[in-house]
Amino acid sequence: MEKGLKIFSYLPNPRVWKAEIAAKIADIPVEVIGDKPSEIHNWLWDSDPKKLSNADKKKLKQFKRIGKRGFSSVLFKTDDFIKLNPFGTVPAAFSPDGKIGIFESNSILRAIARQDDTNNLYGKDSFEASRVDSFLDSGLVFSREHQEYLFGLKDMNKALYQRMKSAYEFFLNGIEESLKNTKFIGFDHLTIIDISFFCDFSQFLREGHYVDDLNEKGFNLVSQNFVSDYPKTYDHLMKLSEVDEFSSVIGTYLDWYKKKLKDSN
Ligand SMILES: N[C@@H](CCC(=O)N[C@@H](CS)C(=O)NCC(=O)O)C(=O)O
Incomplete structure (x- = not known):
């Protein structure tokens, strides 16, 4: 084929x-x-x-x-x-x-x-592939929540904000736990979990562009304390952003976020 x-x-x-x-x-x-x-x-x-x-x-x-x-x-x-x-x-x-x-x-x-036979991006056997799926399924729940949240950023309400906050905490707790045990999420080598997480989470961080709209309605950024609350996840995100295959695809997408963190230090 x-x-x-x-x-x-x-x-x-x-x-x-x-x-x-x-x-x-x-x-x-x-x-x-x-x-x-x-x-x-x-x-x-x-x-x-x-x-x-x-x-x-x-x-x-x-x-x-x-x-x-x-x-x-x-x-x-x-x-x-x-x-x-x-x-x-x-x-x-x-x-x-x-x-x-x-x-x-x-x-x-x-x-x-599934078309790759050398990098084990989907794990090396069916059990590992199923573990990869476990993370991708939980990632989809997070990203569906953040999709609705990003749609609503200009006119936030309490219910939508609370849903996002609890989805964020649940998901990031799991990712942080996982990174205590392995170098990449779920495994000691790169898989599509890391790729999916990287893209979805980078997109979620765009909430930062709407901080004024959120503040106006009495809310803070959900990711306000991301770096201190989830240090391993933050390091992982930054490390992936330096990998050629990632940086050449995303271009300058995360630059504003990195600059914001630098300016706040
Ligand atoms: N969970 C889906 C999300 C895809 C999705 O919701 N796409 C929207 C745009 S953000 C779409 O195509 N909408 C078409 C429409 O509005 O009819 C994925 O990861 O691919």
């Missing part, structure tokens, strides 16, 4: 970076197609995505669907896109022949790791 993956999304998107980092480590070809979030409503969401002109949009009226999660505009999702990706979300990945749809960024990440 031909190796590789095609991914469609708005860009940049930390959820896409998961697969891109793994693909760099494992040397698997990945084609990433997409556009800025503000342009993605001008694209045909399909296994063969393309930018649409106004004339194209008139012809493709039958594919118009209102966004369901994160997008409130009209999006052009083909019937084939929905068949391959029934929840209609991005990132959406496709096998090289375009016949198999893979969704959920952690599963897109797994799709890369």
